[in-house]
Every structure is written in structure tokens, then in C-alpha cells.
Amino acid sequence: MNLVAQRYPNDLMRKKAPLFTDALLNRSILVKHRLRRDETYLIPYPTTVATKIIFPLDFDNLQLGGRSIFVNQKGFRQTICDLVGDRELELEQDFLVLSLLNDLPSLDPFLVREQLRRHNHQPAECYFSISPADSSRMQNFTSAEMAPLIRLAFGSTNGNASGSGGMVGKLADAILSSNADSRLDPLRETLGLQGDQFTQGIFSWKGFIYYKWQFSEMIQSLIRVIQEMDQIKPLGRKDAAMQEEIRVLKASIRNRIRETARSCSKVLALYDDAFADLVHRGNTAAFRRFLLEAPLFFLDLGHSMGMISHITSFWGYRFKGGSAELPTSEEFLDILSEFETGLAPR
DSSP states (O other): OHHHHHHOTTOHHHHHSOSSSSTTGGGSEEEEEEOOTTTGGGSSSOOSEEEEEEEESSTTOGGGOEEEEETTOTTHHHHHHHHHOSOGGGGHHHHHHHHHHHTSSOOOHHHHHHHHHHTTOOOOGGGGOOOHHHHHHHHHHHHHHHHHHHHHHHOOOSOOHHHHHHHHHHHHHHHHSSSOOGGGHHHHHHHTOOHHHHHHHHHHHHHHHHHHHHHHHHHHHHHHHHHHHHHOOOBSOOOHHHHHHHHHHHHHHHHHHHHHHHHHHHHHHHHHHHHHHHHHHOOHHHHHHHHHHTHHHHHHHHHHHHHHHHHHHHHHHHHGGGTSOOOBHHHHHHHHHHHHHHHSOO
8 A cells, every 4th residue: 555655646536535544554565474384373263374464664665664463463453553543443444454355365456356346345446556567567468468459449450560569559558557548448439338337347357367467477387386396305304104295285286276277267268258259259248248247256266366376486486496495394294285275175
């Protein structure tokens, strides 16, 4: 939220519809945190992921550090009240929002927005913007996705590759922007959507492009994780019972990764089919209907994507392409157990 406040200081909707009612909470930093073994005692129930709230000492200089607390940590509510002012009854809405965010596996903007919308909380759109880094990396992917649509929505049939390419880039940029602005008017007319329906439809479209891009980037990393998982020879004691437990966990993780990837592929295929129906058969009604129903898929898709994203990012950080120090048998067992728990069916 601190970044949102810096990027949109004069946004009237941000002031009218904040994510949190408390000003300090609304400037805090929220992250999903994988609990270390020496942190698990802080949460009064078994979990591997916690939502950490960070209150910077200086909002303009994060290097100075700050105070942090986990959602539902022992003494959580009282600690929040001590930090922002002892008015617990006024903070009930904020505690509810924190609880809803804590139930999510990641803080992807599409996942967060749908979770809050389902519970009748609709903060300003600026809270759900894609980060500048992700937006930049998505640009080429989105342009490739959009190219077939140019002929349908913009009537680009003259074969001018450079002109068409420029139009594709502009369309991709418009879709990734935080607002469905006038650049998308031809698309608005093509889909027959107006007002909030069009805004919601573009958000859903952006969500599926985001998850499809994310999945395409992660799939090779997942394959590498599976390969390297079998190659690692942990240090330390290797009694028969521990070796068998590691073997069973590896087999279970391989199967669950494949099942999770297959599940993601099936949901993303619904988007591909609807988009192909639009581009190749001009079936605007089917794609229009899909966009309006798309948020229903975000929670399941987001849960799956959040877990495989964690596995690939943690594995890359811990093992650095095989060049890092080998784990002990106990550490390797802990890593595998956490992966299997996270991949368990919801």
C-alpha cells in the first residue's frame, strides 16, 4: 500500500475507497512470508505461510527498517491497536480485510480483488495495478497474444506489418494500464460491453493474460525443480527410514506438481478456447460471456499458481542452479514436506 500511496498521491478514488480505513495500515507493506522453523510458534495454528504486515519507520526510506507482525500472531489485535491507536471497534473492518488477505496463498492483484469483491469490499482500482516490473516483462507476451485480434477489432487488413505492430503494442499497453481508456474504444464496440461491464471484462482479461504469462515462465522452472530434486544428495545421516521418507515425498511432489500444472492448463485452456472463438470465428458473445464469468476461476487458479510460484522461486534461491551448499538430510526433508503440504488439494 505504501507504493500505491506514492504512485497515486492525488487519486480521489484511493482517498474515497481505501483498502484499509486506518491511515497507517493503508501505508503499511504486506508480504506473504514462508515461516521458518523458529517462527512457527508465533502462529497458534499449523501453517507454512503467514501474512506479514510491515510498518516502515520512514515511508520514504525503507532501508531504515520498521516494525512487523504476522496476521493472527499471538497478541495480533492488541499489537495493531497499540501501533495505530487503541480503537479496536473502529478497526473491525480492517481486521476482516486482513483476515481475507491472510486466507489467500499470494497477493496477486487479481486474486486479491476477487477475494475482496466476494465479501463486498471494493477498494479503488489503483490497489490492483500490476507492478511496473511485471508489466514491462508482460508487454511482449501480451503483444503476441493481441496480434490476431487487431484485424477483428481495428480492421487492420492492409498487411502493413510495421503499422500493425505499432497498433498491437498500443493495444497491449492499454490493456495492461490501470484504466480501460479511450484507446480501447474499438475493442469496447467489438465486444458490446459498456461502463462497468467493460471495465470488469478488461480486468478479467488482464488477469488471464497475467496468469498465462506467469505459467509460461514457470513451467520450465518446474521441470528443472523436478530434475534437480532427484539429483540432490543431502548431507548428514541417511538411515533407511529417512531415505524412504524422502523417496516417498519426492514421488508425491512430482505427482502433485504434474496435477497442479495440469489443473492450471485446463483453466487457461478455457481462456484460449474463448479467445480463439472470438478471433477465428468472430464469436464475440462467447468471449464476452467468458470475460464476465472469468473472476470465478481466479481463486482456484491463483491458489495453484501461488504455490508453484513459491516452489520455483524458493528452489532457485536456495539451490542457485545446483551451485549452492547441499542441504542436510533434515533440512531437505523439511523443504520437501513443506512443498507437499502446499501442493495438497484444497
